[in-house]
Amino acid sequence: MISQSLQSYLLVSAGLFSIGVFGLLFRRNLVALLISLELILNSASINFLAFNKFSLANKAVGQVFVVFIIALAAAEVCIALSLILLLYKRKDSINIEQASDLKG
């Protein structure tokens, strides 16, 4: 019963999280960084729901948390994309190596 054990869900979410961190570390494109961040947030959602199903008495708590994660991800993407487009208009590039104006 692989689909009925907590560990398998945790393993899937650990894999997703590690892939997201890998992408976050080696990509230099801002939109690709945003995509990696979405992967990390999704792995957190899977973790919340897995613990909600297998080790929580009240089965609504984890779902409430995942709704908050989805709402905050939507807000974050909204702001990040407008910033990325503004940066692209200014610099004509979205490579983060070139966005170093704020370096002291």
Add this chain to the structure above:
Amino acid sequence: MIADIVFIGLAVVLLTAALLAVWLKNVFYNALALILCLFCVAGIFIYLNSEFLAIMEVIIYIGAISIAIIFAIMLSRPMFQQHEKRDIKKILRSFAIAALLFFGLIKTICMTQWLQVSIEGDYSIRALGKMFLGESVLPFEAVSLVLLVAIIGALVISNTKDSV
């Protein structure tokens, strides 16, 4: 038995799509792989008895967030034509850190004795709504405020005329 096979298939497709979403050089293909990955996450949510959240995942993540990302890629035309140079050393370093994290997580997951309770319970939308308007009404209102501020902020940021 069939549930297990479908679950393993979902997990394999999920991890492959996630890997493609970070590995491919073209940002547009990254976004398409992200959509496939989010579909598989929605399937896993159904395995975890949260059908409402699976639907929300499809509507919000795929219908709004991925489309917004693709929209931004399309708006800045050469973004998906300029290819970034890859530094093998940097990739190896990032891979080492990610692999270290992954094996640490696996070791923790396998070693820990997790607290298990019965999986029977009330997963319904009714319970979720009672939770929202009862115990966690303050975060609920705060999230609505955050969304409003994010919309206004995005409009203000993208509307500055003198900055170009």
